[in-house]
Amino acid sequence: MNISVFGLGYVGIVTSAILSKKHKVIGVDVNPTKVSIMNQGRSPIIEEGVSELVKKGIKSKRLKATSDPKYAVMNTDVSVICVGTPSEESGGHDLSYLNNVMEEISELLKEKKKYHLIVIRSTVTPGTSLEMKEKYFQGMNVGLCFNPEFLREGVAVKDYINPPFIIVACTDKKAVKLMKEFYKGIKSEFIVAPFQEAETVKMLCNVFHAYKIVFANEVGRFSEAYGVSGKRLMSLLCRDKKLNISSKYLIPGFAYGGSCLPKDLRNLQYLARKKDLDLPVINSLDISNEKHIHNAIRKIESFDVRSVGFVGLSFKPGTDDLRESPQVRLVEYFIGKGYDVKIFDKDVSLAKLMGANKAYIEKEIPHISSLLVDRLDELDECKTIVLNRNVKKDFSNRNVVDLR
């Protein structure tokens, strides 16, 4: 393939250097110093393995750099965009470099009849790629792909050739085919996703990394205050690949609850307070959980009907434990507002309740027990259904608030 790479920064240089092992690559940058350094066979950035690759690429004549976008576009079939998208004052992405380069390429492609593929590798705000296609390439023989980059500086070459996955969002089938060729030889899952998802997941990955670092550091501060090794603690925590380092608890749904999570979180917050420790992320978990319950309340209220059927009452499926169940909170709210409430939970069926849970219902939430029904059909007259469980019944003729 003949490929041009726009933007010879950390991403662009690594991309050009690696691609030049198999393809003919023209790197483009507005910075003449970077262009000159590269053409001398040197790397303008410090990154393990890149200098050697640039040297080889230039020597083999499969890699060259230029400040002339026309030369690059006219001599390649694919243009990979790696320009910066720094933060604006508002916090949003500054897309001016991307707009500039797109406008430039669009003008040049007006003179070219052959199909040209543009691959955006810069991290962009969701919606940007299709906006660019519409704004600059409407009616042109141009395919557009958004393909987020997941490399980390310091180990960029290793990351590039061994990515966690390859995600592409493409405007047409030819673009998907070319992207498969682009990644030939790289063994990684190849995922074709809608643009909005591909753009958002890149942003989310970085936010998740930041979240993990902050959590580990809060554990570090907490452990230090109690004379325990934070590194050892986190290493132990990470050895649980079943619940901790896994996709468990990482599916959006309803609020957490039950007899363990809220209690132990409160205890950790208390222990931190005793040592005057400020742990903003850990201290915000229950606040965020509350917001989630309020969000569900808002959704249920939005239907403006006063009869609600709840499917699921315990804090998760497969248990009759009602202690600190957020579903109980929801039900209590609507009882308090005078709604006509009915509840079905096959695990909390009154008929089956025994021992501790029977006593809990009778003592703590007696006002709820009379609202429990034994059959799902008994919710038929409810105008709104709040789903917290998978059930076979079709509620599509009702207002449904799906909290699963």
Ligand SMILES: NC(=O)c1ccc[n+]([C@@H]2O[C@H](COP(=O)([O-])OP(=O)(O)OC[C@H]3O[C@@H](n4cnc5c(N)ncnc54)[C@H](O)[C@@H]3O)[C@@H](O)[C@H]2O)c1
């Ligand atoms: N740095 C990383 O580790 C990393 C990892 C993954 C994704 N990303 C994303 O990749 C993008 C690039 O990041 P970076 O760190 O390589 O940026 P960078 O600032 O190091 O490099 C951007 C380059 O683009 C050049 N440029 C600007 N306008 C141009 C134009 N019109 N034509 C040609 N060149 C132009 C600049 O001169 C600069 O050399 C960003 O969106 C970033 O968020 C970065």
